[in-house]
Amino acid sequence: xxxxxxxxxxxxxxxxxxxxxxxxxxxxxxxxxxxxxxxxxxxxxxxxxxxxxxxxxxxxxxxxxxxxxxxxxxxxxxxxxxxxxxxxxxxxxxxxxxxxxxxxxxxxxxxxxxx
Amino acid sequence: xxxxxxxxxxxxxxxxxxxxxxxxxxxxxxxxxxxxxxxxxxxxxxxxxxxxxxxxxxxxxxxxxxxxxxxxxxxxxxxxxxxxxxxxxxxxxxxxxxxxxxxxxxxxxxxxxxxxxxxxxxxxxxxxxxxxxxxxxxxxxxxxxxxxxxxxxxxxxxxxxxxxxxxxxxxxxxxxxxxxxxxxxxxxxxxxxxxxxxxxxxxxxxxxxxxxxxxxxxxxxxxxxxxxxxxxxxxxxxxxxxxxxxxxxxxxxxxxxxxxxxxxxxxxxxxxxxxxxxxxxxxxxxxxxxxxxxxxxxxxxxxxxxxxxxxxxxxxxxxxxxxxxxxxxxxxxxxxxxxxxxxxxxxxxxxxxxxxxxxxxxxxxxxxxxxxxxxxxxxxxxxxxxxxxxxxxxxxxxxxxxxxxxxxxxxxxxxxxxxxxxxxxxxxxxxxxxxxxxxxxxxxxxxxxxxxxxxxxxxxxxxxxxxxxxxxxxxxxxxxxxxxxxxxxxxxxxxxxxxxxxxxxxxxxxxxxxxxxxxxxxxxxxxxxxxxxxxxxxxx
Amino acid sequence: xxxxxxxxxxxxxxxxxxxxxxxxxxxxxxxxxxxxxxxxxxxxxxxxxxxxxxxxxxxxxxxxxxxxxxxxxxxxxxxxxxxxxxxxxxxxxxxxxxxxxxxxxxxxxxxxxxxxxxxxxxxxxxxxxxxxxxxxxxxxxxxxxxxxxxxxxxxxxxxxxxxxxxxxxxxxxxxxxxxxxxxxxxxxxxxxxxxxxxxxxxxxxxxxxxxxxxxxxxxxxxxxxxxxxxxxxxxxxxxxxxxxxxxxxxxxxxxxxxxxxxxxxxxxxxxxxxxxxxxxxxxxxxxxxxxxxxxxxxxxxxxxxxxxxxxx
Ligand code: SF4
Ligand SMILES: [Zn+2]
Numbered sequence: 020x021x022x023x024x025x026x027x028x029x030x031x032x033x034x035x036x037x038x039x040x041x042x043x044x045x046x047x048x049x050x051x052x053x054x055x056x057x058x059x060x061x062x063x064x065x066x067x068x069x070x071x072x073x074x075x076x077x078x079x080x081x082x083x084x085x086x087x088x089x090x091x092x093x094x095x096x097x098x099x100x101x102x103x104x105x106x107x108x109x110x111x112x113x114x115x116x117x118x119x120x121x122x123x124x125x126x127x128x129x130x131x132x133x134x
Numbered sequence: 135x136x137x138x139x140x141x142x143x144x145x146x147x148x149x150x151x152x153x154x155x156x157x158x159x160x161x162x163x164x165x166x167x168x169x170x171x172x173x174x175x176x177x178x179x180x181x182x183x184x185x186x187x188x189x190x191x192x193x194x195x196x197x198x199x200x201x202x203x204x205x206x207x208x209x210x211x212x213x214x215x216x217x218x219x220x221x222x223x224x225x226x227x228x229x230x231x232x233x234x235x236x237x238x239x240x241x242x243x244x245x246x247x248x249x250x251x252x253x254x255x256x257x258x259x260x261x262x263x264x265x266x267x268x269x270x271x272x273x274x275x276x277x278x279x280x281x282x283x284x285x286x287x288x289x290x291x292x293x294x295x296x297x298x299x300x301x302x303x304x305x306x307x308x309x310x311x312x313x314x315x316x317x318x319x320x321x322x323x324x325x326x327x328x329x330x331x332x333x334x335x336x337x338x339x340x341x342x343x344x345x346x347x348x349x350x351x352x353x354x355x356x357x358x359x360x361x362x363x364x365x366x367x368x369x370x371x372x373x374x375x376x377x378x379x380x381x382x383x384x385x386x387x388x389x390x391x392x393x394x395x396x397x398x399x400x401x402x403x404x405x406x407x408x409x410x411x412x413x414x415x416x417x418x419x420x421x422x423x424x425x426x427x428x429x430x431x432x433x434x435x436x437x438x439x440x441x442x443x444x445x446x447x448x449x450x451x452x453x454x455x456x457x458x459x460x461x462x463x464x465x466x467x468x469x470x471x472x473x474x475x476x477x478x479x480x481x482x483x484x485x486x487x488x489x490x491x492x493x494x495x496x497x498x499x500x501x502x503x504x505x506x507x508x509x510x511x512x513x514x515x516x517x518x519x520x521x522x523x524x525x526x527x528x529x530x531x532x533x534x535x536x537x538x539x540x541x542x543x544x545x546x547x548x549x550x551x552x553x554x555x556x557x558x559x560x561x562x563x564x565x566x567x568x569x570x571x572x573x574x575x576x577x578x579x580x581x582x583x584x585x586x587x588x589x590x591x592x593x594x595x596x597x598x599x600x601x602x603x604x605x606x607x608x609x610x611x612x613x614x615x616x617x618x619x620x621x622x623x624x625x626x627x628x629x630x631x632x633x634x635x636x637x638x639x640x641x642x643x644x645x646x647x648x649x650x651x652x653x654x655x656x657x658x659x660x661x662x663x664x665x666x667x668x669x670x671x672x673x674x
Numbered sequence: 675x676x677x678x679x680x681x682x683x684x685x686x687x688x689x690x691x692x693x694x695x696x697x698x699x700x701x702x703x704x705x706x707x708x709x710x711x712x713x714x715x716x717x718x719x720x721x722x723x724x725x726x727x728x729x730x731x732x733x734x735x736x737x738x739x740x741x742x743x744x745x746x747x748x749x750x751x752x753x754x755x756x757x758x759x760x761x762x763x764x765x766x767x768x769x770x771x772x773x774x775x776x777x778x779x780x781x782x783x784x785x786x787x788x789x790x791x792x793x794x795x796x797x798x799x800x801x802x803x804x805x806x807x808x809x810x811x812x813x814x815x816x817x818x819x820x821x822x823x824x825x826x827x828x829x830x831x832x833x834x835x836x837x838x839x840x841x842x843x844x845x846x847x848x849x850x851x852x853x854x855x856x857x858x859x860x861x862x863x864x865x866x867x868x869x870x871x872x873x874x875x876x877x878x879x880x881x882x883x884x885x886x887x888x889x890x891x892x893x894x895x896x897x898x899x900x901x902x903x904x905x906x907x908x909x910x911x912x913x914x915x916x917x918x919x920x921x922x923x924x925x926x927x928x929x930x931x932x933x934x935x936x937x938x939x940x941x942x943x944x945x946x947x948x949x950x951x952x953x954x955x956x957x958x959x960x961x962x963x964x965x966x967x968x969x970x971x972x973x974x975x976x977x978x979x980x981x982x983x984x985x986x
Contacts, residue, residue, distance in 0.1 A: 025956040027655040031936045034838035034946035035704050035711070039655045042956040049937070049956055056705035066934040068957040072919050076929040084962065087930045091889065092974030094911035094927065096981075098887030100863055104876050105893030106846035107839075109915075110941025110953065111261065113964035114842070114849040117891060118860075120972045122222055125863045125981065127885070130846035131839070131893060132858040133875035193852070195948060201851045203677060205869055208855045213866035218980065222866040224855035230867075231852045254682060257942065257950040262852045281718070449827060458677035459824055463833065465684025472677070651718055653684040653711055654945075658952055 022050065030055055031108065032062040101126035135160050135171025136612060141181035141591060144562040147571070147580035151559045157181060159587040162612035166583055174607060174614075176591050182562050183579050184244030184588030184610065185519075188569035189364070189394050189429045190510040191441060192234045193248050193262035193273075195255040196462060196470040200441045200511070201228045203460050204474050207437060220621045227438045227511040235267035235624070237517045239615050242590025242605040245570070245578055248273040249312055249364065249394065249509075250442070252464045253280075254652070256306035257661045263629060264667045268615050270586075272573065272630035274364045275306040278313030278346050279469075282647055287349055288341045296353045298644060300636035303359075305660035309630045309672070310361035310573075311354050312394075315368050315444045316346035319469045331368060331381050343368050344385045351389040357634040358674040360574025362390030362427070370395075370444050371451070373403040376412035380419055383426065392572055395431020395509035396420075397491035403546075409483055410546035411490045417497035427572040428498070429507040432491030432522050434514035435479050441472045442512060448473050465652060477514075482546070485539045487513075489547035492525055492532070496554045501563040502571065519565070520602035526556040527598050574672070575630070587612040629666035632674045679824045681799075681833045682947045688717035689831075692795035694730045696819065697754065698803020698837045699737040707837075708742055712799075719797075728795075730788065732757070733805060747788065750779035754806055757785065758818035762825060764789035793829045803837040838946040841892065841935065845944035865982065880906040888912045889971075891964050892935070896921030915964050930967050933959030941965065 022043045029038040040063070041053035048067040052060045075087030082090075095101045103121040106114050107130065121128035136159040143155040158168040191197050201208075204227060211226035214233045223230035229237055238246060246266075251259045251273045263271045277283055277299055286295040303311065317335030331344040351363040367382045369375035379399040393399070400416040403409035420426060440451060448471020452459035460472035477484040491513065498504040506523070510516035525532050529552075536550055544550055556564075570579025577586045589609040595601040608616035615623050648656045663669050686693070693712050700707040708714055713729055720726035731743035732754075740746040749757055757778050763770050764786060772782045792798050800823050807816045819834060826832035838844045847857040854860045854867035861867070861874040872878055876895075879885050880903035887910055894916070896904055908925040915932050916923060923929035933939035938959030942950050962970075 023956065025954050027657045028954045028956060029658070029936055029943060029951050031841045031943050031953070033704050033840060034844065035706050036842075036943055036945040036951055037706055037710060038658050038951045039710075044956040047957070058705055063937060063956075066917055066937045066957075068938055068959055070960045072931045074931055074961065076919070076923065076926075078927055079924075082928075084930065084967075087928050088967065088970045088974055091913040091928050091930070091971050092978070094887045094913060095889060095971065096975050096978050098885070098911070100879075100885050101887040101889065102876060102879060102885040103889045103891075104895065105891045106849075107843045107892045108841035108935050109892035109964045110842065110935055110939060110943060111845040111849050111950070112941040113891065113935075113968055114846050115265070115853065116965055116968035116972060117889075118850060118853045119221070120889070120968055120975070121860075122216055122862045122865075123972060123975055125865065126887075127859070127861045127863070127874050127876075127879060128850065128854070129859045129874070129876045129879075130850070131843045132847055133871065133877070198848060198851045199678075199948075201855050202847075202857050205856060208867075208869070216862075216865040217982070221853075222862065223853070224867055228855070230855050254684075254949060257952070258848070258944075258948070261942065261950070265852065452677075452824075459679065460677040461679040461681075461827075461833070463681035463685050465682045465688060469681075651684065651688060653682070653687055654949065654951060662952070 030059040030062060032059050095124045098124065098126070103128040106130040135168045136609065137168055137171065137173045138176050138181060138589065138591065139173055141176030141179045142594065143181045143581065144559050145183060145581040146559050146563045147567045148582045157581055157589060159609065159612045162587050164581055164583055164585045164587050174591070178594055179606060180558065180592045180594050182242065182590045182592065183566045183581050184590055184608070185242050185565045186569040186573065186575070186579050187238070187243055187246040187507060187516065188392070188505050188572055189249045189507045190246050190516055191249060192246060192510070193231065193266060194251055194259035196250065196441050196472065197228055198262065199460055199462055200439045200472045203458055203472060204228065204439050207439065207474070210437065217621065220624050225517070227515050231262050231265040232267060235269055235627070236621055239268040239608050239610060241517060241520060241603055242592070242608050243269065244588035244608070244610050245270045245575065247309070247573060250314065250470070251275050251306055251308060253302055253306040253659070254464050256308070257665060260307060260629070260661055260665045264665070266627065267624040268610050268627055270627045270630065272309035274310040274312035275303055275308035276312050276314055277302060278316035278350060279319035281651065282644065284335070284338065284341050284346070287345060288338050292349060294640070294643065295349065296356055297636040297640040299353050300357055300634040301640050301644060304633050307631045307661045307663060307666060309632055310359060310364050311350060312364040312366070313347060313350050314366040314442065315370060315446070316343040317341065318343070318368055318444065318446055331378060331385065347382060347385050348389070351386055351391050355390055359632055359634060360672055360674055361572065362392050364392045364394055366394045366442070366444065367399045370398045370442065373401050373405055373409040376400050376402055376416050379416055383419055383423060386426065387423070388425065390425055393426060393428040395507065395512070396428045396494050397431040397433060397487060397513065398509070400490050400494060401486065406483055409486055411486055411493060411548055413490050413493035413497055414548060417494055421499055424503070427503045427505070429505040430491045430495050431507055431509035432495065432513050433477050433484070433487040434508065434518050434521055435477045435484065435488060436514065437476050438511050438514055439472060439474045440512045442470060444471065451475065479538045480540050482540060482543050485543035486546050489549040493548050493552065495526055495564070496552045501560045502568045504564060505569040505572065506564045520599045523561055523602050524599040527561065529553055529555050626667050628668040628670045630670050630672055631666065632672050634674055677824060678820050679827060679833050680835050680947070682949055683711040683945070685833070686712050686799050687715045689719050689797040690799045691720055691726055692728050692730070692791060692798040694732065694798070694800045695739065696732040696800060696802045697805025697807070698801060699733070699739045700837065701739040701742060702737065704837060713742060728791065730791070747780055747784060750777070753778040754815050755818055758815065758822055760785055761789050762818070762822050765793055765826060765829065792826055792832065795830055795832070798826065798830065798832045800832070800834040801837050802834065804839065807836060835947060842943040844946055844948055845942070848944050848948055877903050886910050890922055891915040891968065894920045894922050896925060915967055917961070931961045932964045932967055933961050939963040
């Protein structure tokens with residue numbers, strides 16, 4: 020299979036956020052990294068495009084994305100003080116959406132920084 | 135489709151001065167006639183083109199840095215509570231992005247120019263601007279301390295410098311070029327400043343502030359950018375700096391330029407104890423030189439936070455106030471400082487600053503060349519503009535305010551002697567028509583056929599500050615966004631950018647230097663156009 | 675939050691001749707920090723790279739980073755604040771007694787030398803890690819270090835920067851600041867942002883049992899938080915978004931699998947110096963991105979009868 024090459028990819032494993040990584044991928048997994056350190060290389064190789072997990076779980080049982088989204092919305096909507104927490108290993112775009120959601124549900128939004 | 139009937143229209147760009155006239159709107163533009171659609175009865179009201187802010191700091195790394203530094207200010211000011219059609223947030227000196235859009239639109243302003251963007255963090259600025267609703271946005275990229283450019287000027291390679299600058303403007307997805315304390319920020323990176331206009335910048339033999347100013351103004355003119363070089367002169371805030379300002383204006387002869395926040399550059403005296411107004415000297419020279427425009431950078435008393443790309447000045451302010459100090463130097467490009475600040479009526483220096491801003495607005499005789507700003511948030515938050523309008527329109531109110539100053543201050547300023555009162559038409563010029571023209575936005579700042587349908591409608595009232603603080607209606611791009619003090623629709627604004635012509639091969643020149651001096655990949659440096667919500671590329 | 679005198683990493687690369695790491699182990703936790711940004715880079719004004727720079731490491735134990743340092747200063751645990759205070763006094767020329775210094779595990783001579791080196795540097799930088807900012811007295815420690823850096827500017831150019839940890843935690847601060855005005859721990863229950871660290875921080879909230887639902891994304895608190903906090907997450911409806919089924923997913927009512935940031939999800943992240951960088955995913959995930967899923971949850975909530983502050 021032909022390898023795809025991505026240049027100037029960005030590693031988000033640590034705060035260095037190195038953006039000079041070259042990634043060779045075979046469609047499902049990254050088979051080679053250039054310039055990444057050991058931690059970065061492990062990070063890239065540890066995530067694949069395989070379907071290793073169900074789309075979603077509700078109460079531990081496989082569920083569809085739609086059902087899971089509805090269930091999540093229901094829980095958050097009904098809560099008095101929901102918490103939106105984490106925001107470390109996600110993009111700024113996701114963080115923006117998370118703040119918007121926290122505002123909509125009248126919750127608290129917090130990150131790793133507070134730990 | 136929308137028709138505004140019966141209002142007194144102030145559209146100075148089209149020589150309309152308070153005539154009763156219908157304004158018709160279709161597809162976001164002003165048109166001559168509409169059939170059907172909503173009609174707003176503006177009888178007894180005043181109709182203005184939407185406000186345009188030529189110089190403000192509302193987005194990006196520096197402002198966002200300031201937000202973290204002043205939680206006490208966030209708490210002091212009324213918050214913005216979430217509603218059906220708008221987000222919640224924080225007001226005060228550094229409003230959150232959504233609130234920034236609401237507050238500007240809420241007083242009838244529909245276009246803002248973010249005045250200071252480093253290329254390296256331009257992506258951040260654009261992300262915030264995308265989250266700033268309603269208003270249209272442009273921004274100016276900081277180039278006067280960019281070491282790749284300074285090195286080219288040192289080597290006398292002006293031609294190549296032009297291509298590099300053009301490439302950088304497009305990389306930042308900017309609309310104009312800003313020069314802050316030319317050479318001074320580069321010097322600040324060694325803890326120094328560039329004071330003399332004709333002295334070499336530390337680290338260089340030939341490059342002087344004067345040389346940088348002249349070169350950048352020429353580059354901007356040669357590239358045909360719609361907005362001239364946007365210049366923050368050297369020696370900001372320092373007693374006696376009016377000499378630097380006069381010299382700077384001489385350097386600019388024969389070139390276009392916009393001098394930012396002139397208030398901070400028109401002081402006499404030798405130190406803080408002898409500081410006085412030199413607004414007359416600065417205004418006289420300025421009046422005689424139609425190649426220049428400026429904005430006031432007016433100061434109002436109260437709490438704010440100062441934030442400029444002028445690191446040395448901010449360090450000085452920190453030493454003077456002993457308050458918190460933030461500083462952020464950006465590799466190769468620029469730096470910025472942040473200091474929370476309170477302007478006090480009884481403080482002599484602050485009194486002079488307050489007076490100088492107003493004096494310049496009153497002494498510069500052509501309103502088409504001086505615009506209303508506070509260099510937000512430096513002189514005061516932008517949402518306090520209506521207070522300045524009142525000070526300009528009402529000499530009696532001004533006299534009342536003067537009484538609050540220490541008597542000693544009155545000897546150092548000219549304001550008590552100035553009787554000029556702005557007319558409504560002149561207010562429309564300094565808040566909208568003038569800045570739109572200076573920005574080169576031909577479809578903004580007026581209500582002629584084809585213009586963007588950005589309109590502010592005010593009650594005609596004797597209480598000027600109140601009238602301008604609470605427009606009855608604000609229309610942005612043909613949509614009613616504010617009505618009866620409420621947000622009716624938080625539309626998205628557009629982002630103006632320019633794409634000046636450059637030789638594509640200039641990248642081959644920049645790339646190796648970039649790799650040497652910077653810490654990110656060259657290919658990740660330019661901001662993708664897709665990052666802008668509604669990009670609008672203006673021709674140059 | 676006080677001020678902070680800082681810069682982007684390129685400034686360090688091009689200018690810094692004195693590099694101090696305090697309470698961190700970059701060799702193991704930020705492996706490319708030395709080579710990409712600081713120590714070994716040849717910079718515009720430090721053309722000889724490593725030879726032009728001095729590195730000082732301050733930590734409570736000798737980590738592999740000590741090998742890279744010219745000077746290693748081993749501080750007794752929980753004595754960072756005392757060391758920082760002493761340095762602030764020394765650079766201002768104030769007298770410091772040898773006895774007070776002794777309890778820090780360092781000698782007065784060592785600290786005098788340290789203070790002198792900082793004052794004499796052309797461009798100095800203080801990087802501070804979790805060892806300083808996440809231990810007892812963390813806010814005081816960070817504040818003292820930031821003050822030290824600011825005060826050094828009376829003598830030379832000096833900056834400070836936190837060694838931020840995982841992923842895009844910096845981006846979280848940045849985004850929250852522009853959307854809410856505060857960097858973390860923001861309570862939006864009244865329809866506008868309120869900030870009170872200690873009151874609205876996650877661990878405090880969970881320990882008090884204040885939250886009655888939780889959405890976790892981009893973190894695995896099940897692996898990092900104190901057990902009582904985790905117990906509370908298990909009691910309430912918790913929703914987890916993660917590329918893998920994590921510790922936290924197992925105790926959650928809902929888990930949704932998402933694409934991995936930067937590997938199969940595009941977007942923007944911020945480096946520790948708050949420089950935004952684009953992501954270039956090399957794989958195409960069968961799962962939606964976190965951004966997508968949060969937006970979908972938002973839409974699903976927005977369809978329900980509207981709630982506004984004061985009506986709940
Ligand atoms: S490559 Fe290594 S140093 Fe760079 S961000 Fe990834 S983990 Fe950190
Ligand atoms: Zn400014």
